[in-house]
Amino acid sequence: MIISHKHKFVFLCLPRTGTTAIREELCELYGGEKILYKHAPYDVFLRQASEEEKKYKVIVSVRNPLDRTVSLYFKYMSNHDGIQKDQIKSVGNKNIIQKGGIALANKILKKRASSVAGGKMTFPEFIKEFYSMPYSDWHSMYYDRYDYIIRFEHLSDDFTKALKTVGITPIRELPVINVTKKDKKSFVDQYTKEIIPIAQRAFYTSMKLYGYPFPESWPKYLPSAMDKIKYHGIHSLRKIYWKYIR
Template identity: 25%
Template sequence: MIVSHLHRFIFVAVPKTGTHSVRQALRGHMGPDDMEQARLFIEKQFPIPELARLGHGHLSFQDVRPHLGEEAFASYFKFAFVRNPFDRFISYCSFATSREGTFERDPKRVMRHFLFDAPPHNHIIFKPQFTFLCGPDGQLQADYLGKVETMQASYNEVAKRLGIATIPLDHANRSRRGDYKDYYDQELIDGVARIYARDLDLFGYDY
């Protein structure tokens, strides 16, 4: 997450949505009082002990809201990026087994493990995207949602709204794999659709 008091924005870094590329682009515009929390590639913590103790940079709007106050939270430009859950789940499987290389050897077995045998519901990267972006009432708290599928155009729109210069995004932390549709059968499609039903509905995605 990045909170910029200089440019009055809150960027929620939803896991597996190209957040490292966006962070890199935004860092050049941060002021001395701006805050970032991140763990991968760079180690940064918010000067808020309760949030720093979480140990990761994938904070939700709801996490930071009490610490900013209602006036700032309401007036700051709040944005994030989202991704097709079917594609995002493949990225999760590849990431979670990258040390062992099991996804590359037998992707469907890994997918079934995470969907049916032992779903890691409490793992921050496995969580549905809406959990980072919605309030207790289930309503979306973002003013703008970019999409990974149109990453550069979405970032250009963010930069325009913030009044900062846009730049070409780097492809940080990209995994090597094929199109997500190459990995699915109907059982796996149904499994992802069940776990990420709210994401599919809220963000307008399907298989």
């Protein structure tokens, strides 16, 4: 996470949305400071922020969840940046229940990463195995609170606009760094016909929240009443974890 007291904003680094480049740029050229840890969510920031800091503008980046999931798969496959080690950070004083919850989450994520490493599992197998439940991420808890959204698909242009939003004159275009190794296919090509219905059920709500449409070539999809119940049930449990355990 990056904070600027001079310009009164914080930048939240959701994984796999181009944030490595943004973090380095903010610190190198625009007086940003690294706090907490790289992918600390807004809730973790609020726990230690002063009343003044809680009023700072919030800039975040997002990426099409379908594309972000493909990126995750390839990071697991190549063990990009040691991703198979503990993926969930623990900050502050944690009680035994919180420590146990974080340890369990890391155990599950390690198992998932090792299942894919070295090409042990194809992308369709990855989706069928790990995305049978509705998808959501911690951005969704505070999405209405965010002041500016940088989209991965328009990273450089949106980064420039974000700087201007907080009163900063951009010095240069955003460099490209920390690129994930993957093949040359479009992320859409990774979704075979058999897993498209699974992906639609899993990602529908997050796609809608972030303003991303499904590919035009995919069948039309509307969630069933049971799909909506599953999403809200699973998401409520995740919010408890994000807010009170992580």
